[in-house]
Amino acid sequence: MTGLVLAILLIALPAGFGLWHLAGGVAAVWRRHAAETAVTGLRLRVIWRDDPAPDLFRLWLVGWPFLLPRFSAGQHVVVSVPLPDGRLAKRAYSLAAWHRFPLWYCLAIRKGTDASAVLHRSARPLTRWPVSAPRGHFTDPDPRAPLLLVAGGIGVTPFRALVMQRAAQPWAAPVTLHQTARTVPELLWRAALTQLSARYCGFRYIPRATATQARLTAADILARTGPETHVMICAGDSLTSVLSHDLLAAGLPAARLHVEAFSLALPPEDLGITITMGSHSFRPGRIGSLLEALERGSIAPDSECRTGECSLCSVEILQGRVRDIATGHPVTGRVLACSVIPETDITLRHLA
Numbered sequence: 001m002t003g004l005v006l007a008i009l010l011i012a013l014p015a016g017f018g019l020w021h022l023a024g025g026v027a028a029v030w031r032r033h034a035a036e037t038a039v040t041g042l043r044l045r046v047i048w049r050d051d052p053a054p055d056l057f058r059l060w061l062v063g064w065p066f067l068l069p070r071f072s073a074g075q076h077v078v079v080s081v082p083l084p085d086g087r088l089a090k091r092a093y094s095l096a097a098w099h100r101f102p103l104w105y106c107l108a109i110r111k112g113t114d115a116s117a118v119l120h121r122s123a124r125p126l127t128r129w130p131v132s133a134p135r136g137h138f139t140d141p142d143p144r145a146p147l148l149l150v151a152g153g154i155g156v157t158p159f160r161a162l163v164m165q166r167a168a169q170p171w172a173a174p175v176t177l178h179q180t181a182r183t184v185p186e187l188l189w190r191a192a193l194t195q196l197s198a199r200y201c202g203f204r205y206i207p208r209a210t211a212t213q214a215r216l217t218a219a220d221i222l223a224r225t226g227p228e229t230h231v232m233i234c235a236g237d238s239l240t241s242v243l244s245h246d247l248l249a250a251g252l253p254a255a256r257l258h259v260e261a262f263s264l265a266l267p268p269e270d271l272g273i274t275i276t277m278g279s280h281s282f283r284p285g286r287i288g289s290l291l292e293a294l295e296r297g298s299i300a301p302d303s304e305c306r307t308g309e310c311s312l313c314s315v316e317i318l319q320g321r322v323r324d325i326a327t328g329h330p331v332t333g334r335v336l337a338c339s340v341i342p343e344t345d346i347t348l349r350h351l352a
């Protein structure tokens with residue numbers, strides 16, 4: 001008997017030791033790959049695409065090795081898109097699904113203009129695109145605190161991932177999602193979110209089509225907001241600024257309000273303004289954000305996220321007035337061009 005135990009130990013110990021080293025080696029290779037990917041980015045291939053509405057499309061992307069870098073729900077990737085005029089545009093798109101070990105990334109994109117329009121035309125199954133590793137800070141502020149999400153239009157994309165992540169955490173507090181769009185067919189992911197609310201009892205889903213129902217107000221939100229609740233808003237310009245203003249005025253602490261300004265959602269408008277930088281003056285015509293105006297005049301600073309996170313698009317307003325997309329408040333001095341809208345003629349300079 002003693003001999004048998006000794007024999008088992010003699011086989012099991014070296015085998016266990018070897019397996020432990022093998023697992024450590026695989027983990028080290030994977031960590032190195034993840035670190036390199038964070039710097040160099042990925043080249044991902046489209047494996048599926050669908051177009052749920054005329055101006056909305058979804059892409060499913062895979063890469064090699066199959067296991068893609070892990071991420072926190074709410075983060076985005078930056079896709080590099082060559083434009084017809086030869087420029088390379090970088091656009092940030094939120095990840096629309098969360099998995100503990102992701103084998104694919106899913107993006108939901110509004111067709112919009114320039115880079116998104118090029119992707120809409122040319123992203124087909126098997127095409128490959130340079131994509132950054134996931135990044136961004138618009139993530140779950142505290143999984144143990146109740147969460148109330150407000151999504152307008154395409155803004156539901158990061159919140160679908162957030163709900164999936166909470167559903168996978170048994171200790172997570174409940175989450176409520178208010179989703180608004182003009183019509184029912186424009187409520188992106190409605191069927192998937194309805195199914196998720198049926199499966200996950202901690203999730204309450206409240207869709208709203210404003211063509212037939214009243215608009216969402218701060219009172220609707222506060223009715224479901226307790227003292228510990230965090231509120232996250234991802235919506236277009238007007239809904240975001242009105243709700244942020246009203247929620248703060250009603251006493252919601254600023255530390256519990258989290259807003260993502262997605263200036264790409266702004267409908268282009270001709271504001272009739274002139275922009276001046278140094279000796280160069282031009283009228284940008286139909287634009288959304290100040291960054292889009294500067295791109296029209298070929299004097300745009302570097303940009304990447306277009307959501308106010310990377311700080312690459314900083315400029316200084318020397319004269320004129322701009323307002324913050326998220327809050328609607330006027331801002332002066334150093335601003336992020338992707339996060340403000342010009343209201344008058346502007347004189348500015350780039351910041352190094």
Ligand code: FES
Pocket residue numbers: 302303304305306307308309310311312313314336337338339
């Ligand atoms: S482009 Fe990243 S902050 Fe403006």
